[in-house]
Amino acid sequence: MRVAVEKVHASSEVDQDVHQLVQLLGGIDSFIKPGERVLIKPSLNSPYSFPATTDLGLIRSVVELLREVTMNVAIGDSSGFLHKPTRDAFDGMGVTALARELDVPLLDFDDYEWVLRSDSRAKLMPQLHVTEQLERFDRLIFLPTMRTHAWARITMALKIGMGLLPVEDRKNMHRNSLEEMIGEMNLYFKPDLVILDGRKALISGGPDHGDEVSPGVLLASKDRVAIDTEAVKILKQYNAANLDMVAEDVPMIRAARELGIE
DSSP states (O other): OOOOEEEEEEEEEEEEEEHHHHHHOOOGGGGGGOOOEEEEOOOSSOOTTTSSOOOHHHHHHHHHHHHOOOOOOEEEEOGGGGOSHHHHHHHTHHHHHHHHHTTEEEEGGGGSOOEEEEEEEEEOOSSSEGGGGGGGGGEEEEEEEEETTTTTOOTTTTGGGGGGGGGHHHHHHHHOHHHHHHHGGGGGOOOSSSEEEEEEEEEESSSSOOOEOOOOOOEESOOOHHHHHHHHHHHTTTTOOOOSSGGGSHHHHHHHHTOOOO
């Protein structure tokens, strides 16, 4: 039995929508305990605005929600390798100014060490580097957007973790079996909560540019496979590119599901 995916139809008040969505999953205090250190991992891969990157209003809403439980909150990412340095991507899409306004640490993972991890279940990537910052936080929250991807079909909850890896590991993944490797990549970390923003979506191209639609929904789950499966079903309603299969058979979703990833 897969973990539930909750959905709300977006209103004009993202704060209200985020509170309602998380409440459907049991409330923020069912994910975060007082004083815990929380790392928010949005999609900050480029200098472009939502839906190419995570909406600043959503990031603000999640920070404020977390502060009802803990003040130990940080935002972090490493941009796509076509948009280095990461700080330029942060500045361009506006998260540098937002973090300063909210007085929240903004972590450029490229400024820190990378830690080698191993997992015998991974056939294509038995070893992988991840940011050392994962070891400094108690909880991890993903904030992906709803997008197709020119090389990986989709870039949502399963692919957002790419920003936790160094460029060289990412380049290696792009050379062969990218979609299946993305599934395996998710063995090396696990978010405690995923909030996927589908108020707007890209249905072609991606990750940076493409045809845009407005599904008008927000999804949340503890389960990356389940939430991406539901998001693909929504994208298929708009005849999104390269999704001419049932959602469960999208290669990265299938690879992750077969590994028992949630």
